[in-house]
Amino acid sequence: MAEVKHEITAECLSIGDELLIGQTVNTNAGWLGGELGLIGIRPVRTRVIGDDKNEIIEALRTCVADVVLITGGLGPTKDDITKHTLCEFFNTRLVRHPEIEKGIVDMFVRMGRDPGDMLEVNRAQADLPESCTVVPNSRGTASGMWFDRDGRVIVSMPGVPYEMKGIMQEHVLPMLQTRFAPPVIIHRTMLTAGLGESHLAQRIERWENGLDELDIKLAYLPSPGMVKLRLSAYANTNAAEARLRVDQQAEALYELIPELIFAEGDVSLEQAIGQLLKEKEQTLALAESCTGGYLSHLVTSVPGSSAYYIGGVVSYANAVKMEELGIPSDMLELNGAVSQPVVERMAVGVREALRSDWAIATTGIAGPDGGTPEKPVGTVWLAVAGPEGVVSKLGNFPGTRDLVIERASMSALNLLRKQLIGKG
């Protein structure tokens, strides 16, 4: 008979007045939940409390999960009381760790600051509870603390997301895997663009129905302009077998929706396009009307984008469309700025003016005003001009001004992607 394994559970405790009053959005808890899920530990609840000793002790007293991850309250100021409260709760005291103190001094030097300027509050960050396992923080001066008591692991980390993530990835996640040996889970995440969640689900329904008996789970993770599909399988017998099972279904998915999957793992559509352009040693230019520079911002948010992005024109006024992009005034008058002839001419015009291999153009009505019965808010024409000519597409994007801009931009990037891979 197979051993029935106890499910490992986790809870997050976020400490900070600034979280309670909405000054800072608590992104840590959700990130931690996602990372724990990937190693087979189930997040069951999250709490946010203020920098208040009694609240922290009460929260520690009422923990229910196997793993408790605490973030926040480890700064050098007197508001930050987590460390002292942990000492009281675990009946221990702070002792200075010389090797941690040295690390703090080294970090000061690396940041170009004079160690002579260090204050006692900075050095005091090397004071840590005697009975904890110190977890190094390679990205800051507040160390993590690991307590293992009565079968429960309680870890305290700084609240700065960049530092907390470093501590988790470098130390706590591997330590949790060693400590609890949670079931190994194999994942593969396919990124799709071009179909919304419900239409995508219809398209792959039959394949999805077969996953159950293969003991594979499918998660739909929608974000603007894309839906991530994550396949997961528990490694019941061995990891290689589970890996094979997942890989086979990933291949099946590639055969089912080849034109929708644009990448795997943790990349964005604009990164995937940048990669394709780099591989082909080709360049891109943009002509934006309703997206107003957002498309250009997405493209240039990728480090190294200057290797393939030449530049763009934001043609908000019709005069700019005419003068910078060579749109004839009678074409604008006859069809209106939001039209197929104009968007195609914009793409061709900017491609010629900036001498790029590819060009994207957008023109539409982002709202909230400017809509008409024939061309309501959300109507956007998109075009991609390339070595073989120009293609265009009419989109109707629902939502507020921000969402219309975002969805039109993602749709435009996907139109380019399909041209780049020859699946227009």
Add this chain to the structure above:
Amino acid sequence: MAEVKHEITAECLSIGDELLIGQTVNTNAGWLGGELGLIGIRPVRTRVIGDDKNEIIEALRTCVADVVLITGGLGPTKDDITKHTLCEFFNTRLVRHPEIEKGIVDMFVRMGRDPGDMLEVNRAQADLPESCTVVPNSRGTASGMWFDRDGRVIVSMPGVPYEMKGIMQEHVLPMLQTRFAPPVIIHRTMLTAGLGESHLAQRIERWENGLDELDIKLAYLPSPGMVKLRLSAYANTNAAEARLRVDQQAEALYELIPELIFAEGDVSLEQAIGQLLKEKEQTLALAESCTGGYLSHLVTSVPGSSAYYIGGVVSYANAVKMEELGIPSDMLELNGAVSQPVVERMAVGVREALRSDWAIATTGIAGPDGGTPEKPVGTVWLAVAGPEGVVSKLGNFPGTRDLVIERASMSALNLLRKQLIGKG
């Protein structure tokens, strides 16, 4: 002797598996905390739990605050169990509310859908606990529910932020003020740009020190490119007196830092600039290098920006700088693209080419690569050209690529703002 008033406390309970696994970031709890604080109710803790009956009941059993605001779990699907769980907890049953059902049908019609297509799960959203006060939802089909038991108010609302905010602003916040009569607080929020939090604090230190004896609180609320200063006073005797006290200190602040305050209340720097341009009936054009279109995106994110924004050029490649903006090639060679002569020429060039009243230009090194010892990552030249000539500024913006782009853009907008108000 003055009556000592019991402080009204609140806690938020967010329900949803998607929050625990990090698929959705929990922005509701922080927003609620901020709104409650503004009406004198203190948020003390937040919990996030899954769509699990036992977890919800346990959370309700262990509430400590006067006000408990529950969000999530009210959708029509079978995962959403909040309503049934509330019935069990409050020992009541669901009854259909005909007037709510009619409202749901009306909403279907307004959205252009055929009421004949309504499913029973849609109509079942009119089934609500018999013993609650129904709180109308003008933005969706899931009503809010208000329970008042043993001195504690428990409100359940949908998790969709747009719907929840409508229910709070239209109903729950006024209802809470009536129910608990929390102390009235008078607020004024001044928006500043141009100085970081710590330098701003130094600048206004003496004034700030005097606030205590006037019984006025000052909060620093930093966000990218700006610091909000919020003055608050409890209306101990009467609201008019507190209003006067706050207004006097707001005036004092205007006299102290006239060039830093760009607006009051809930507007952004790009909205404030749009307002200034509209009032003057003047226009704007942009020439962006390192900000890569983000500045243009900020400007066009304001509805109605087409009234004053003509367009822009994103000149990523030097060829675009030369051809579209008329930068002489020897100027680029002599000074490099990241230099004062080039940024000023960019601003003047785009202002002439697009025939605008004003123009902003940016050129710099956003990183992570491309830095040199003389011009490290974060070095950005900014310029504003206008009717009276051109001004420029060198910035050194710390942080990742995203932050350099964001900070440089906000700094550039502020440079324009100072020119527009004649305080360059």
